[in-house]
Amino acid sequence: MLESIEITKKFVGKTAVDNISMKLESGHIYALLGPNGSGKTTWMKMVTGLIKPTSGYIMYNGAPIGIPSRREIAYMATEPYFYDWMTIADVGKYYQDFFEDFSMEKYHTLLGRMELDTKMKTKNLSSGMMAKLKVAVTMARNAKVFLLDEPLNGIDLIARDEVMQAAIENAAPDNMLIISSHLVEELESVVDSAIFIKDAKLAGIYNIEELRQNEGVSLADKYREVFGHAVGGEN
């Protein structure tokens, strides 16, 4: 279980994450939704330990996040972050060297499906290829928590399908996927829950099925409602 307890992150002149508390359970695929600058990336980076919170805690299975949790939490940043000198093969070797749960076999399977050549230099990859590589290397881990930050950014429809397919194939009862994206419709058929973050604050956690049954709205409708463009206003 992943627990965010009154977590706050302030940068100079800006509060990026403001007092967010929530509990996330294994066996779910969460969409992390919110406009640009709402705090999604900062929250994810705090979960991975890349950013230290100003106050509050992130707990993973009852313990504060730290070195042990990094062994079980796989993070895919939205920006390219591989060393310039690396080939696609080097990236896999690097993950194999540092993460015990990394499967080289699975990595090569994903690369094959995504038509990525292991000899290619990462610095020469197009944005679509880079997105696929990041997903492939992240999803080749057998992690307990997958954090995918904007995995669909800047890639075409076909590549999106491949990326999402690779991501959801890893979903299992003993792990959780948290996927942030602006493309709400793309996520709607994949996720079972959605976390809304608005102006650095938690605006709600919704079960997609319950939304449909109880409120009769889709995830996209709820998104519009929460972030200011109410469905009713369109009538």
Place this chain on the structure above:
Amino acid sequence: MLNLIKYEMRKTWKIKAILLVITAVLQVVFLIGLYGENETALGIGTGFLFMTAIVGVAVIGIYSIILLRNDLNTKQSYMLFMTPNNSYKILGAKAIECGLSVWIIGLFFTALGALDGILVLEKFNELDSLFKIIKAMLADIGEFTTPTLFSYAAAMLASALFSIATAFFAVVLSATLLNGKKYNGFISVFVFFAIQILVGYIFNKLPFDLDMVNVAGGLTTAGFYVIPTVIMFFITAWIMDNKLSV
């Protein structure tokens, strides 16, 4: 830890390869000058080899500081800090790689210099004169033995590592506690020099024999610099572990 060191070495191999190629070219110029009896080539080869040796060792040290700065301030930092390694290991790998590189390259240039010196004197059939000159020099500075040489090298290495550890501290300070503050860069440079001067001042006040060209003096100097180096290392790693956001 070994994996971290391996990748630190991978990051620095290009600069070392460049240094090696430059040295090889200059060595060829030197040999052409020596055996082709071309004084200009001999002069250029000797002068630039000497300069490359001094600059080369410094460049390796400075490059490791630049690498740390990049690892803290670019997105490539994720490659290090999302791995299950604490900052003590990450910084330790950098320090070990840098220390080893400086030591090996220093040793390499010392050996190359000695070899070239012997070649020159052999060419001019003056090896006997060389040994006489060396003996006369050693008589002036005391007993110059293998232990003396190693203790001197240890003192130089320890002093260089202290400077690098201080620079690591200044870089980390800039990326953490001073991040976003006005005059961030200026303050971190000031802190670097302030620590260097303070430790140098304490060193000069020590009531020991600090002549580095004898075993006791060399080892005392090395031992002295190990202490602030270790202190700087632990403070820096602690700040990284507790305050660093990348």
